[in-house]
Every structure is written in structure tokens, then in C-alpha cells.
Amino acid sequence: TGVTQSPTHLIKTRGQQVTLSCSPISGHRSVSWYQQTPGQGLQFLFEYFSETQRNKGNFPGRFSGRQFSNSRSEMNVSTLELGDSALYLCASSQTGNSGNTIYFGEGSWLTVV
């Protein structure tokens, strides 16, 4: 099976928080998250390996994530703003090192109203 994300769609109100979930491909230990919007395109949020964040993109502290011992990952966005409406994509690879093929899930569509 591939990378699975949940939920697929959700609607939140400004000021609320949201948690998105990602299960990587079996055996993959690196999980990364991306935000896709029409204006900014695909932007890197953060990457985790063995429960440790190794890299973080240029996003405010309202965006956070974590990885569990089974490599599953969650990301959280607090105090939602209208501009957070986007497709959030999770990706996994074996080690996250350069040269690994990176596989993406179908994404979670977040609408903030």
C-alpha cells in the first residue's frame, strides 16, 4: 500500500486548530509534509526520521508535527488563518536521504472559513 493520509477533506473555522495524519509506506522511516496552494505552489513544511525533526521549512510556529515510533506522523496547525487553506501532502521514503525516491499520499484538503 502507499502513503495514506486522513482526513481527505475538512473544513475549519478561523482560530481553530487541526491535526492531519499520515501513515508512510511500510518500511519507510522518513516522513515529510508539504503545503500546496495556487499562489505559492508546493512548499516544504518539515521532515521527520526516527521521531526526530531533521529539517523545517519557512513556516510560522503555528505549524508543527511529530512522528511516532511506528513512523506514522501527524501535523498540527493551530490558530488557523484563511491563508492556511491548502492541500497538505505527506510523503515518505526509506531514509529521506538524497537519492531516495519520495512517494506522496493523496493529501488532505483543508478549507478555513
Add this chain to the structure above:
Amino acid sequence: SQQGEEDPQALSIQEGENATMNCSYKTSINNLQWYRQNSGRGLVHLILIRSNEREKHSGRLRVTLDTSKKSSSLLITASRAADTASYFCATDEYSGYALNFGKGTSLLVTP
């Protein structure tokens, strides 16, 4: 990080024709990956090409990489309506753990 550039932004062709998309980047890379995205869906991995490779094939796809020009191209031969999608290139040019994406080429293949 600055995004790479893809060219053209949009491409419209008829079934059976070939489609060529180009991607440029700014610094040195270890590898470059091409992805396809159908409207509103996730990214599907197409090909990974390493910096020491010049060309790679997968079915109807042919990818070239010119590190001296910091550019790559994706050729889809004998296009089908099902190839209609957005195509993105992504590099590791700014981080080993993050992909840097271009803005994508929107391909429309009409029957």
C-alpha cells in the same frame, strides 16, 4: 527557498503527439525527480534521475538532465488523454531532506 522554473506553464496537444516539458534549477543537485498530479489529487512519482546520469527512460517517458545548464526535460511520447495532468520537477538543491519544487507544467491532451 526559491523554486525552480518549469517551461512551459501550460501545454495543449492532441492525442498521439509528443509533449516536452522543461525544468531549470539554480544550484547543484544530487538528483531530480519528476511527478505527475491529477487535478486535486496527490503526486505520483514518475522518474528519479541522478546527477551523474544524462538520460533515463520509463515506458513512454524520457527524462534528460544537463547539469552544466542546470536543466532537465521530460518527454512524453504518443500522448494520451489520460496524460492530462500537471507535471512537476523537484530537486534536492537546498536540502537533502526536502524537495524543492518547480511551479509545474499543466498538460492538456485532447482526443
